[in-house]
Amino acid sequence: MQKIFDYFQQITQIPHCSHNASKLKDFLISFAKERGYEVQTDKAENILIKKGTPKLAFQAHYDMVCVGKAPKIKTFIENGWMMAENSTLGADNGMAIAMMMALMDEGRGCEFLFTSDEEVGLIGASALAFTLDSKFMLNLDSEDEAEVYVGCAGGVDISAMKDYKLTTKTGTFYKLIISGLPGGHSGVEIHKGIPNAIKLFSRFLKDKNVQIASLKGGERVNSIPTNLEAIIYCESELQNEANITVEKKEGIYTVVDGAEIISVIDRFKHGVLSFNETLNVPDTSINLAIISLKEGTLKIQTSARAMDDTGLKQVQEQYQNFFESFDFHIECEGKYPAWKPEINSFSKEVEKAMISVFGKSEFKAIHAGLECAIISEKYPNMKFTSIGPNIRSPHSRHEKVEIVSVDRIYQVVQKVANCYET
Numbered sequence: 001m002q003k004i005f006d007y008f009q010q011i012t013q014i015p016h017c018s019h020n021a022s023k024l025k026d027f028l029i030s031f032a033k034e035r036g037y038e039v040q041t042d043k044a045e046n047i048l049i050k051k052g053t054p055k056l057a058f059q060a061h062y063d064m065v066c067v068g069k070a071p072k073i074k075t076f077i078e079n080g081w082m083m084a085e086n087s088t089l090g091a092d093n094g095m096a097i098a099m100m101m102a103l104m105d106e107g108r109g110c111e112f113l114f115t116s117d118e119e120v121g122l123i124g125a126s127a128l129a130f131t132l133d134s135k136f137m138l139n140l141d142s143e144d145e146a147e148v149y150v151g152c153a154g155g156v157d158i159s160a161m162k163d164y165k166l167t168t169k170t171g172t173f174y175k176l177i178i179s180g181l182p183g184g185h186s187g188v189e190i191h192k193g194i195p196n197a198i199k200l201f202s203r204f205l206k207d208k209n210v211q212i213a214s215l216k217g218g219e220r221v222n223s224i225p226t227n228l229e230a231i232i233y234c235e236s237e238l239q240n241e242a243n244i245t246v247e248k249k250e251g252i253y254t255v256v257d258g259a260e261i262i263s264v265i266d267r268f269k270h271g272v273l274s275f276n277e278t279l280n281v282p283d284t285s286i287n288l289a290i291i292s293l294k295e296g297t298l299k300i301q302t303s304a305r306a307m308d309d310t311g312l313k314q315v316q317e318q319y320q321n322f323f324e325s326f327d328f329h330i331e332c333e334g335k336y337p338a339w340k341p342e343i344n345s346f347s348k349e350v351e352k353a354m355i356s357v358f359g360k361s362e363f364k365a366i367h368a369g370l371e372c373a374i375i376s377e378k379y380p381n382m383k384f385t386s387i388g389p390n391i392r393s394p395h396s397r398h399e400k401v402e403i404v405s406v407d408r409i410y411q412v413v414q415k416v417a418n419c420y421e422t
């Protein structure tokens, strides 16, 4: 399997950060043409490669999250895992690209779909417009060996806005800083009970008489907030607590009354709303992600997820009603469908291949988005499954991929190709 690692090494030397992956696109096109494949591209920069009239499509995204020195990537190996020096590695999803290149090099009669800009909002998958021949699609963007993914969550970002009356206040204020919380992914880690900086803020000030001059908390809509900063006026004496520091500050500020804001945050139910015991994943959840108060306008951003579209609709309605009961204005955006968990003939075939290599396999669903959800909405008669090698800490400088796992997953991929190849 040295070939896969040689191909992967080649990919790491071609910049392909999201929004900037055209060099890798050109490279993949020539690679396929040199091996006698037909190539199509579309307006969204997706690439479809095929030979004959295939039954099976392999799919991966060809952009990567660039953190640290990336796209300058220098790989090294430690304890059987490949990593990059001070940057993301791009094994998500570059290892899948390398595997698909190896399949093309073997001349497989399959379709190969490379989507653009997955990491910045599933852009390529959302705009996909090719006519596909295949009846089955194997997505290679999962990150645990010996697991066969058969479903993923859909989601929607719900924002709530309200204007509060400003007044001017002079006196002793507090600068309040919340920091040092671990954070985590708002989908796959939402059930872990990770503390939320915004909820910590309301717990700290609950039942106190507070006026707020400024408030800013949270980092990204899809991560559990780790930081918050506020300037507040409080009649009670405030003391430092774990992860909360307060500092007195004399001044004149324009402020809004804090009673309702603190109550909204306090009553907002953050985290897992219902749990799917069969699949052992959250069924519905919401992340209280970002809060800001600017010139009297409060904005709260949340991201809701559910394992099926009915569940998502319910969560959306529940939280719209919640915010509307406080007279907030609501905006929903970035909605993407769920891939409702389903074990079908194709996923069973993939399971068989997985068991023959690993001696075991488990059907799984993930409480986060995969491109399968969006693609399956466009191609309703196609059957989907997702697998991948062991990858840890993607999207961070600590991203790593297990070498032996790549070898084994490639054996699974080959077995699946053998079944459906034309």
Ligand SMILES: [Zn+2]
Pocket: 061, 092, 093, 118, 141
């Ligand atoms: Zn990925």
